[in-house]
Amino acid sequence: MKLERLISIIYKLLNHEVLSASMLAEEFQVSQRTIYRDIDVICAAGFPVVSYQGSNGGYGMMDGYKMDKSLLGSYDINSLITVLRSLSTVFDDKRAQGTIERLQTIEAEKRDVSLSVDLETYRTESDALRNIRMAIARQTIVRFDYINARNEHTTRYLEPVRLYFKYRNWYVYGFCRTRLDYRGFRLSRLMNLSLTQETFEPHQDIPEEGEALNKAVNEQPVDVLIRVNKEALAEALDQFNQVDKDFHDDGSMTMRIPVFRPLEAKWLWTILMGFGGGAEILEPLELRRVIKERLQKALQLYEDV
Missing domain, CATH: 2.30.30 (SH3 type barrels.)
Structure with missing residues (x-):
């Protein structure tokens, strides 16, 4: 536990300008006297820890001191930090937060955030x-x-x-x-x-x-062809961005969506019916019948409206 605490203190000092002994003692659930001894050990190991006096005093690393960037080779450190931050939020993972702090110590310089990942969940x-x-x-x-x-x-x-x-x-x-x-x-x-x-x-x-x-490894997908009105273009692109698309002069679009067993793909039916009158299934004809039957059943629920 002591070695783990010493390593964690080193990374915290590398990531913050000044940390007080009381703050470190509270985080690691030890006495301030123990923190003083830890700082002495860290200094003896060759790390340039600087002591700051006054009401806002504490400990920090000498300006400009950073760990060797070659620890991660050619990895994009900023991207790794971004992804780990999202995961640490989802899983409430303190270990991921510790990894983030270690990665931050080898950033060559602070940069504006150019990548953001949000894995928000219920x-x-x-x-x-x-x-x-x-x-x-x-x-x-x-x-x-x-x-x-x-x-x-x-x-x-x-x-x-x-x-x-x-x-x-x-x-x-x-x-x-x-x-x-x-x-x-x-x-x-x-x-x-x-x-x-x-x-x-x-x-x-x-x-x-x-x-x-996917048990049917030799099965080939069936192309589902839909025509999307211009009022539903954005929603259709959100759902099926990586498919073949043809845009027409009237502002509409045709999409060709490869689907395994479309007559059994309820997830697809839900999306297509969610477009309302904004999209029409052109092929296969059997799928048109399936969607028509489901829409008729839905309308029966509202006959008294």
């Missing part, structure tokens, strides 16, 4: 993220209720392996003891998550997420 999802990450670190089985894409309600016991962020959503991946296979679960569909007391040993060969989630 509070319930943030709690799930932290609990699952804890379970992964402790190799603890988690239990939760789950609603799948077919709206089926099941209870699962999972050996969590990793968390991943994809298509603006968080997922947990691991070995499902209910299905006896590796599965990925979207966190927004998890309910009543809890950590059990049972631990597990990781399996030898863990498949990648894509191998487990």
